[in-house]
Amino acid sequence: MTGVRKNKYVTISRTFIAVLFTMAFLFPIYWMIATSLKPTSDLFANPPHLFPKNVSFAPYADNFVKNQEMLGYMLNSFIIASGTMILTLILAAPAAYGLARQSIRGKALILILLLATQMLPGIMLSMPFFIAFSKMQLINSYPALIIANTTHSLPFAILVLRPYFLTLPGGLEEAALIDGSNKFNAFWRIILPLVKPGLLTVGAFCFLWGWGDFLFALTLTTNELIRPLSLGLYKFIGEYGTEWNNLMAVASVAALPIILVFFGLQKYIVGGLVSGSMKD
Amino acid sequence: MAFSKFINKWSGYFFILPGLLFMIFFLVFPIFYNFLLSFQNVTLLNLNGEHAFVGFANYVTIVSDGTFAVSFQNSVIFTFLCIVFQFCIGFALALYFNRKFPGRDFMRSILLLAWMLPTVITATLFKWMMAGDYGVVNYFLQSLGILDKPIYWLTEAKTALYGTIIANIWIGVPFNMVILLAGLQSLPEHLYEAAKIDGAGRFRQFVNITLPLLRPTILILLMLGIIYTFKVFDLVLIMTGGGPVNASTLLPIYAYKLAFTQYDLSLGATVASIMFMILVAIAMVYLWFMRKEEQL
Numbered sequence: 001m002t003g004v005r006k007n008k009y010v011t012i013s014r015t016f017i018a019v020l021f022t023m024a025f026l027f028p029i030y031w032m033i034a035t036s037l038k039p040t041s042d043l044f045a046n047p048p049h050l051f052p053k054n055v056s057f058a059p060y061a062d063n064f065v066k067n068q069e070m071l072g073y074m075l076n077s078f079i080i081a082s083g084t085m086i087l088t089l090i091l092a093a094p095a096a097y098g099l100a101r102q103s104i105r106g107k108a109l110i111l112i113l114l115l116a117t118q119m120l121p122g123i124m125l126s127m128p129f130f131i132a133f134s135k136m137q138l139i140n141s142y143p144a145l146i147i148a149n150t151t152h153s154l155p156f157a158i159l160v161l162r163p164y165f166l167t168l169p170g171g172l173e174e175a176a177l178i179d180g181s182n183k184f185n186a187f188w189r190i191i192l193p194l195v196k197p198g199l200l201t202v203g204a205f206c207f208l209w210g211w212g213d214f215l216f217a218l219t220l221t222t223n224e225l226i227r228p229l230s231l232g233l234y235k236f237i238g239e240y241g242t243e244w245n246n247l248m249a250v251a252s253v254a255a256l257p258i259i260l261v262f263f264g265l266q267k268y269i270v271g272g273l274v275s276g277s278m279k280d
Numbered sequence: 281m282a283f284s285k286f287i288n289k290w291s292g293y294f295f296i297l298p299g300l301l302f303m304i305f306f307l308v309f310p311i312f313y314n315f316l317l318s319f320q321n322v323t324l325l326n327l328n329g330e331h332a333f334v335g336f337a338n339y340v341t342i343v344s345d346g347t348f349a350v351s352f353q354n355s356v357i358f359t360f361l362c363i364v365f366q367f368c369i370g371f372a373l374a375l376y377f378n379r380k381f382p383g384r385d386f387m388r389s390i391l392l393l394a395w396m397l398p399t400v401i402t403a404t405l406f407k408w409m410m411a412g413d414y415g416v417v418n419y420f421l422q423s424l425g426i427l428d429k430p431i432y433w434l435t436e437a438k439t440a441l442y443g444t445i446i447a448n449i450w451i452g453v454p455f456n457m458v459i460l461l462a463g464l465q466s467l468p469e470h471l472y473e474a475a476k477i478d479g480a481g482r483f484r485q486f487v488n489i490t491l492p493l494l495r496p497t498i499l500i501l502l503m504l505g506i507i508y509t510f511k512v513f514d515l516v517l518i519m520t521g522g523g524p525v526n527a528s529t530l531l532p533i534y535a536y537k538l539a540f541t542q543y544d545l546s547l548g549a550t551v552a553s554i555m556f557m558i559l560v561a562i563a564m565v566y567l568w569f570m571r572k573e574e575q576l
Contacts, residue, residue: 011380011381011382012381012382014376014379014381015381015382015383015384017376018376018377018381018383018384018387019383019387021373022387022390022391025391025394025450025453026390026391026393026394028394028402028405028406028409028450029393029394029397029405031405031408031409031416032401032405035408043414044413044414046414047419047423048414048416048419090298091298091299091302092299094294094295094296094298094299095295095296095298095299095300097295098292098293098294098295098296099296102291102292102293102295102296103292104292104293104296110296110300113303113308114303116563117303117307117308119504119507119508119559119563120307120311120556120559121510121511121513121532121552121555121556121559122511122513122532123511123513123532123535123536123548123552123555124310124311124314124535124549124552124553124555124556125306125307125310125314126536126539127314127317127535127539127545127548127549127552128309128310128313128314128317128549129310130539130540130545131313131317131322131327131545132310132313134327134328135327135328147306148306150302150306151303151306151307154299154302154303155303155307158299183291184291184294187295208396208398211398212397212398212399212400212401214398214399214400214514214518215513215514218514218540219536219539219540230398230400233400233401233404234400234518237404237407237518242411244408244411247404247408248404248405248408251400251401251404251405254398254400254401255397255398255401258393258396258397258398259393262389262392262393262396266386266389266390266392267385267389269389269392269396270388270389270392270458273392273455273458273459274458274459274462
């Protein structure tokens with residue numbers, strides 16, 4: 001009896017320490033939101049108010065209602081992130097399926113290629129892209145950014161999706177073939193719906209990467225009308241200097257989709273992360 | 281009939297073809313193009329004109345440029361310190377979270393937020409927290425009595441690089457923790473029970489069971505960590521711009537500045553090629569380790 005009670009104390013104190021650590025570790029995220037809710041006069045209080053004393057929504061109103069420049073940046077981020085997600089899934093789902101369940105020569109070589117390309121520095125791609133897209137008149141265009149971001153997400157997407165196809169029971173395709181549909185039909189109608197959780201995980205990662213991209217947006221665009229929120233925020237740092245409440249309001253809004261997707265899909269994200277970097 | 285036979289024989293390749301072509305066009309080809317660039321003299325001005333082949337001239341220019349040595353050294357310090365701290369803190373956390381307690385899974389995933397947040401946001405946020413005058417980091421350190429006067433973290437040459445290292449460690453810790461925790465959870469429980477019966481204490485269990493069994497996970501995690509950290513770009517560019525002067529310039533920032541602020545694309549590509557060769561060398565060392573492992 002006392003053993004059970006002691007155990008209970010142990011697990012509760014473990015939780016308590018873990019909660020304290022988690023809160024301390026995530027303090028920066030709290031600080032972002034807290035700063036974004038302060039009027040400018042409170043920013044430079046000494047000592048700083050750890051909890052906002054006079055809550056003000058002015059930083060949000062100023063940046064997203066009065067001045068609608070930010071909405072344009074957000075729309076661009078949304079287009080780029082969705083485009084990256086869609087293009088990646090269109091290319092990755094059949095490829096991962098082929099590599100999992102079809103006989104293909106050089107499979108091992110392709111898998112190594114996928115692992116290796118994940119390790120390329122983005123800056124190494126940005127110079128060839130800049131030259132190629134300049135020649136194609138695609139600088140300052142969504143397609144250029146979507147293609148560039150897809151190079152980042154595609155290898156990861158294939159590597160994460162492949163195990164999902166591998167775990168499906170064998171014989172699914174044969175059953176479909178007997179029913180008279182061809183391989184492509186079987187893939188589209190029968191196989192794909194079975195790996196929805198995988199598609200969801202990968203889609204979420206691709207969206208988040210497209211949303212957060214900075215390097216390609218910086219090097220492949222010059223026009224503010226096409227630039228995403230990440231660059232809007234960067235430009236802001238230069239313009240706003242020390243108006244940290246305004247900067248943090250923009251940062252919080254930019255972080256919002258990440259936080260929402262994250263809470264919706266947290267269990268898939270942990271699994272996806274582990275399989276993406278560890279398989280084979 | 282002949283047609284459908286053909287389809288069935290080759291259909292596997294049809295599935296992978298679009299993805300494979302995309303990779304060849306937009307990943308493999310740019311690598312070669314990048315190397316080609318490093319042997320030419322392409323700038324923004326002659327972009328659409330003729331380019332001369334200049335042999336190793338760009339490599340000579342880069343290696344004899346003092347900024348290259350500085351950025352190389354900064355990259356090594358940055359990567360080394362980030363990896364050591366991320367890995368050790370991540371490992372400690374993984375061991376802690378490997379025990380059972382309520383709320384464990386939720387906290388494990390919520391910690392990953394630090395890793396998932398777009399770098400632009402993290403960089404802006406740490407820039408504010410590390411501000412010299414009203415930054416909350418100085419406030420905490422001063423109230424704890426660790427500092428007696430504020431540090432201008434990101435604008436002083438002595439501390440700028442370390443400020444960015446701290447921010448990057450914050451990003452990397454949860455990633456290391458999640459991967460190591462997954463490794464720990466896959467270890468067979470019965471080994472530990474046997475060790476307990478033999479009277480081995482916690483420390484002995486850790487050294488004699490956990491570490492050897494976790495070796496493959498640790499090796500791949502360290503290799504991935506080194507490669508990912510070596511190419512960090514936006515975090516540092518936003519926090520310090522590589523400055524003051526070149527105090528926090530890393531190799532990717534050096535390459536970026538050559539190509540996109542001095543518009544000498546060939547010199548930028550040369551630095552990128554050197555980075556690529558360093559990364560390949562790291563991957564080789566890893567593969568060599570793994571082979572030795574298998575032979576044992």
